Amino acid sequence: MSLTPESLVNKSLELVSPPSTYLQLNKLIQDPDSAFDDISAVINTDPALATRLLKIVNSPFYGFPSQINTISRAITIIGTRELTHLVLATSVINAFRGIPASLIDMDDFWRHSFATAITAKLLAEECGQKATERFFIAGLLHNIGSLVLYQSLPELAGEAIRTAEFGHEVQFQAEQRIIGFDHTEVGYALARQWHLPHSLQEVARYHHRPSEAEDFPIDVAIVHVADILVSAVPFGHSGDNHVPPLDPAAWDLLALNELQMPLLLQQVGEQIDRLSSVMLTQDES
Amino acid sequence: MSQSPLSEEERKKREERFRYVDLNHPLMQVLFQMQLPAKKQPEQH
Numbered sequence: 001m002s003l004t005p006e007s008l009v010n011k012s013l014e015l016v017s018p019p020s021t022y023l024q025l026n027k028l029i030q031d032p033d034s035a036f037d038d039i040s041a042v043i044n045t046d047p048a049l050a051t052r053l054l055k056i057v058n059s060p061f062y063g064f065p066s067q068i069n070t071i072s073r074a075i076t077i078i079g080t081r082e083l084t085h086l087v088l089a090t091s092v093i094n095a096f097r098g099i100p101a102s103l104i105d106m107d108d109f110w111r112h113s114f115a116t117a118i119t120a121k122l123l124a125e126e127c128g129q130k131a132t133e134r135f136f137i138a139g140l141l142h143n144i145g146s147l148v149l150y151q152s153l154p155e156l157a158g159e160a161i162r163t164a165e166f167g168h169e170v171q172f173q174a175e176q177r178i179i180g181f182d183h184t185e186v187g188y189a190l191a192r193q194w195h196l197p198h199s200l201q202e203v204a205r206y207h208h209r210p211s212e213a214e215d216f217p218i219d220v221a222i223v224h225v226a227d228i229l230v231s232a233v234p235f236g237h238s239g240d241n242h243v244p245p246l247d248p249a250a251w252d253l254l255a256l257n258e259l260q261m262p263l264l265l266q267q268v269g270e271q272i273d274r275l276s277s278v279m280l281t282q283d284e285s
Numbered sequence: 286m287s288q289s290p291l292s293e294e295e296r297k298k299r300e301e302r303f304r305y306v307d308l309n310h311p312l313m314q315v316l317f318q319m320q321l322p323a324k325k326q327p328e329q330h
Contacts, residue, residue, distance in 0.1 A: 232316040258312040262319045
């Protein structure tokens, strides 16, 4: 049987649990009869998760003036959607711990993802988008397919990383040649398998070729541009030290001023260490 | 992050990092020339 993004994801899921708490929360958010108490009850069934979320919302990244001691209070302050996104982010980071450092430095990988998340949210605000917290999670998870490749096909993924470093291709093109498909297709397959929102599926699938996105073109274009901005500095890296090619149509779609981008990246630089340090701290057990 | 001339060493590093992009695009020109702040040591965790 030939390897496909779907078969690879199925193999990966033998090792990685789906984000079940996130899926329950997402269902509750869409239920008009659900209440804050239902949401906090679901989170509180997992004390380790609840503790971690409180640590994140009390971190300098959020910088709230007073201590937030309960999940109910956290929901009131940062909102159900943002808290649910933190649940998803935390679940994914935990699910893919254990990728060998000899393949990729995961702190660098997540630093790139966190920076893309912060940048995507700032770009969305700059574009006048509403509910910008969804751009944060889209940026954070855009390379979710790379995690599956690193975990399930470490040798081939390593070859693609080395080719990108020393050869004449960017990483996703090297993956296509060596594996037969790239991390965007794997990310799409995983996002579908996990029943993540359609916007996250589109971003995972099209962030390197945004003009092909049929749905959520703004979300895809914003994460495409955020990925490029972050790679240009760079803030960490996801396996490839090169800046990915820009799709000029995606940039034009956002109608942004390129001269504002250095200032925006300065804001990212001010937030990234605070976010990385709280998100990557391992709980003591 | 502001605009100012790059050192020769920094220019070479950027030419490698920007190898696959079209440097004629206005956004890429701004990013290529961007002055970066001094790198901070990552926090321990």
